[in-house]
Amino acid sequence: AYLRGLHVIRHVPQPVSSVLDFGDRNPLELGNHRDAGGRVGFLGAKALALSLMVNTSIIKLNLSDNWLQGEGAAAIAEMLKENCYISAVDLSDNKLGAEGAKAFSAMLLENTTIVSLQLSGNEFDDHAAKYLADALIANSKVEILDLSYNMLGDKAGEVLGMAIAENIGLKELKISWNHFCSQGAAALAKGLGANIYLKVLDVSYNGFDNSGAAALGEALKTNNVLEELNISNNRISVEGALRFALGLKENKTLKNLNMTRNPMQSEGCFGVLKALQANSDSSIEILDLP
Template sequence: PSTVMKEKPAWENSETDLEAEDNEKFFTTGQRELYLEACKLLNVVPVSYFIRNMEEPYMNLNHHGLGPKGTKAIAIALVSNTTIIKLELEDNCIMEEGVLSLVEMLQENYYLQELNISDNDLGLEGAKIISEFLQRNASSLWKLKLSGEPWEGNLSFHCFHNQFSDQGGEQLGQMLALNVGLKSLDLSWNHFHIRGAVALCNGLRANVTLKTLDLSMNGFGNEGALALGEVLRLSNCLVFLDVSGNDINNDGASKLSRGLEYNESLRVLKLSLNPITMDGATLLVMSIKKNPKSRLEELDISNVLVTEQFTKMLDGVYAVHPQLDVLYKAVQGLEEKKALFLCKNPMKLIQSYADKNHISILDFFKSLNPTGAMQMTVGEFRKTLLQQSEVPVNHSQIRELVRKLQEKPGMVNLRSARATAAPGPGQVTPPSLLLWFLT
């Protein structure tokens, strides 16, 4: 996992490696004994995977059927654990009692940074416990996932979620207004509607640290979109916002666009699976054009069917904001030959240019970054590719390059170009690369 590794206290750094290793082994053994004793007292079966991986930074206990008591036993063992920094507890039916145990543990454990407790029937009381805990800022936690998961039945669509509802939204809104440690929050697949949406947004307006927020598959509607528009207008903290599947139509898109005219921080906005038409998409795109300080790099309206006229208007927006990429469904009336050209493999074009100029593909990508660094933000990479003239590429082709070179969200690694490059004369093409060129 992409996590920040813990720093050793000064007293540990002063020890020899051998002494530190012996202490860690002794300490881990004590944790095992503590966990087994807790399981015995709580009358639950110990989880062998947990015992075997106590010294690893990533602990995945998803779908283990822990229940409230099993979670409490885990929490008791984690109080003194200094190794685990990412904990997955999705779908364990931990309920209110389990949440309380985890919160008590987090008040003592300052090493755990990421926690996933999705799909656990937390309910309103669970939301209150989490909210009150996070308002105190009493842990090192910076990423919290509270989403639910969809399940497709034979007759209807069901959602196994945390059932926070609007009251839970109010509790979490209060938390967001006061918390100054949380950077990432996933609240997808919950029952937030207008009241809960507005309460959450009120908290967001006062929050100064949250950068990533997933609100997908809720019921914000146009009123929630209005509140979110105000958040975007007043706040310059959020970098990633997902409101896919929230019953937002053109009216809601208009309200969001008012915030986009002023926002200077947002880089990714996902609005797919909403009943937005090309008219709403036009309002969103034009609001970005009006904002000279917009840093938006991706606007996802991938279910909206647009015309070729829309794409021409989009070219004008790209001229102002070359870092931007708008994902839409399709283009009506686009000629077949033109569509084929737009899909031409971009790496083949770059390889052809490199061969003619007797350079490597990596040399070409290095020339894109004047600083010489091997990493670039997606926005800078897209902007530089569009502005260079050696290998003309369009947004579809750049999107494909980003997909191949993206090492982590928002960043591309230019060294990855070596793996996607075509072999030189006399070299053999590996099967994986052959598949890449064929597609």
């Protein structure tokens, strides 16, 4: 079916021999084929989509680092509206942009089988975040979402924060290596405080600063679900660490906390330890401090 699709679409890049007939192979791994005859590209994605539309054996699809761009993402998204077998999709590093975000948002309004979605490194900005937020609010099936290594800023934090508050499906969210600063961080933290499903959150390598840390501390006072939190490398100083620690005094569910690569100094680290010591109901098992 894939070969027939290639004949339908002109000028499709020559696919690598290893994927000409994927048959019943599962998972379908086409990620990072730069050393095997060239990337799939958006034309190749269209050809693949034709075949996967009716495929009933593939449940995991990896098309990472294949230069799909928005047009290729749209083709894959249309396929996923029809395919009810694929449950894990990796489209990391494909330059999907806002067009790709829009296509996948529309798909997630209809798809009920995808539980894991990797979309890191796709040049998603604040404009793209609006589409992603719509999907988070409407979709309750995706449990793992990776939006790391993008260009999401404070405006994105505001819309995503509201979406996180309403989402009833996500269990793991990675939004590290973005551009969230104090304002966006506060909005994300507010969403976390209202969320009752999320268990793992990675916001490392952003710019939360002290105000963002304080907002996270407030969220931890009310959130009784989160188990893992990574806030490493967020410019959190002594002040931020102490304000964040106020949440640790009351939180009962957090098990794994990473605060490394923050300028907290000894005073900030001591404040965190003291807060945990004062909380007899703390569940902390793993603690990483600077």
